[in-house]
Amino acid sequence: xxxxxxxxxxxxxxxxxxxxxxxxxxxxxxxxxxxxxxxxxxxxxxxxxxxxxxxxxxxxxxxxxxxxxxxxxxxxxxxxxxxxxxxxxxxxxxxxxxxxxxxxxxxxxxxxxxxxxxxxxxxxxxxxxxxxxxxxxxxxxxxxxxxxxxxxxxxxxxxxxxxxxxxxxxxxxxxxxxxxxxxxxxxxxxxxxxxxxxxxxxxxxxxxxxxxxxxxxxxxxxxxxxxxxxxxxxxxxxxxxxxxxxxxxxxxxxxxxxxxxxxxxxxxxxxxxxxxxxxxxxxxxxxxxxxxxxxxxxxxxxxxxxxxxxxxxxxxxxxxxxxxxxxxxxxxxxxxx
Numbered sequence: 001x002x003x004x005x006x007x008x009x010x011x012x013x014x015x016x017x018x019x020x021x022x023x024x025x026x027x028x029x030x031x032x033x034x035x036x037x038x039x040x041x042x043x044x045x046x047x048x049x050x051x052x053x054x055x056x057x058x059x060x061x062x063x064x065x066x067x068x069x070x071x072x073x074x075x076x077x078x079x080x081x082x083x084x085x086x087x088x089x090x091x092x093x094x095x096x097x098x099x100x101x102x103x104x105x106x107x108x109x110x111x112x113x114x115x116x117x118x119x120x121x122x123x124x125x126x127x128x129x130x131x132x133x134x135x136x137x138x139x140x141x142x143x144x145x146x147x148x149x150x151x152x153x154x155x156x157x158x159x160x161x162x163x164x165x166x167x168x169x170x171x172x173x174x175x176x177x178x179x180x181x182x183x184x185x186x187x188x189x190x191x192x193x194x195x196x197x198x199x200x201x202x203x204x205x206x207x208x209x210x211x212x213x214x215x216x217x218x219x220x221x222x223x224x225x226x227x228x229x230x231x232x233x234x235x236x237x238x239x240x241x242x243x244x245x246x247x248x249x250x251x252x253x254x255x256x257x258x259x260x261x262x263x264x265x266x267x268x269x270x271x272x273x274x275x276x277x278x279x280x281x282x283x284x285x286x287x288x289x290x291x292x293x294x295x296x297x298x299x300x301x302x303x304x305x306x307x308x309x310x311x312x313x314x315x316x317x318x319x320x321x322x323x324x325x326x327x328x329x330x331x332x333x334x335x336x337x
Contacts, residue, residue: 003033004106004121004207007098010037012044012281014053015288015300016265017112021058022296023260024110028121032108034063036098041072045278048317049310056306057298067097075236078228084218094227094236095203100219105211111204113263113284115291120259124207127252135213135249138206139256142235146198147176154196156253160245163194180234187234195245200237203227204262205254212249223247265291 006024010017021035035058039051058064071092083090091097095109106128108121124137140156143149151172154162164172169188173181184197201208208226217223217240224230226240233239245251256262265287268280292300302310 002105004031004104004108004125005033005036005098005102006108006110007036007038007095007102008110008112009040009094010051010054010112011040012047012050013112013285013288014047014050015285015292017054018057018298018300019288019292019296020110020112020114020116021054022061022292022298023114023116024121025062027116027119029062031121031125032062033104034065036065036067036102036107038067038069038095038097041069041092043317044281046314046317046321049312049314052302052306052310052313053300056302057300065098065101067091069097073228075229077231078224080218080224080230083225083228087219090219090225093225096225096227099208099210099213099217099226102210105209106207107210107213108207109203109205111262113266114205114260115264116260118259120205120254121207123259124252124254128209131250133248133250134209135216135244135251136201136206136208137252138254139202139204140199140251140253142198142200142202145179146196147172147178148196150176150178156255159195159199159253160250166191166193169193169196183234187232190232192232192242195242197234197238200235200241201226201251202256203237205256205260216244216247216249 006021008017008020025032037054043050055064055066069092070088073092073094078093079089083093091100098107098109106125108124127137128134141149141154141159143155146154148154148162148164153172166188170185173185173188178184178198180198187197203226213226214220218225223243224239226237228239229236230239233242241251266280266284289300292298
């Protein structure tokens with residue numbers, strides 16, 4: 001049996017990250033070769049040393065490929081030509097390092113605040129059997145932001161069959177107050193009608209066929225990368241999905257809740273904004289640590305080696321931050337005279 005690799009983007013939340021990986025391994029370990037962890041260049045609330053909690057807990061169990069990007073991608077519009085030609089810049093795009101470097105046929109991508117309760121990977125792998133056009137599996141569509149879902153016309157199972165014309169799609173979007181209404185209508189007016197602007201393969205738990213990815217997508221081919229925003233798109237991942245669907249590639253919808261709970265430790269729910277306040281971030285991690293202690297026999301305390309690395313990394317970024325403050329203050333002083 002060919003094993004797959006797993007990619008996790010680490011932006012804080014060490015205890016939730018440990019639970020995400022351990023719960024996935026609990027049900028799907030026999031399918032997994034190694035874990036790719038991309039550690040974002042910026043970390044919430046300057047918690048740079050916390051990554052060692054994850055390494056200490058997970059490394060004895062399964063191989064980790066740890067990657068530190070040179071840049072922090074703040075979800076802004078990407079420069080296509082630079083992405084094509086500048087490898088460090090391209091590898092700052094979420095999941096792109098693993099998508100290029102994983103050696104297996106499939107890569108499972110997940111957020112670092114998941115709790116699995118069923119073997120999702122087995123069921124996803126079965127979807128690829130005999131289908132050479134199957135490019136990805138997972139939860140499809142940002143239906144919470146799409147007027148076609150509000151009107152009962154479309155969902156993750158029906159997105160390939162619901163194909164309105166441009167006028168119908170624009171009229172539908174004008175009728176509902178959605179989060180990116182103006183941007184979505186702009187995309188529709190530019191002729192990108194199907195799949196609708198909010199439609200994508202959601203990255204919080206999905207599997208991508210790497211053989212297809214590496215023959216269609218930057219830097220190997222012309223399609224935009226899976227994890228980015230590209231100007232002609234509404235959100236992360238919608239550009240790649242639009243191109244792939246229109247090139248005849250297929251995707252299968254999985255109901256996430258059948259396999260996992262997303263962001264179960266955060267009382268505010270999902271999304272980056274749910275962790276934007278320090279007190280809520282701390283509460284979520286405290287809840288996760290309690291769950292970890294109750295459900296997994298793993299030591300999350302740091303030994304002497306990792307304690308030293310923790311302090312070193314934290315101190316390094318504190319000094320760097322202070323030096324940047326001095327630099328910016330001196331620049332402002334020169335400008336203001």
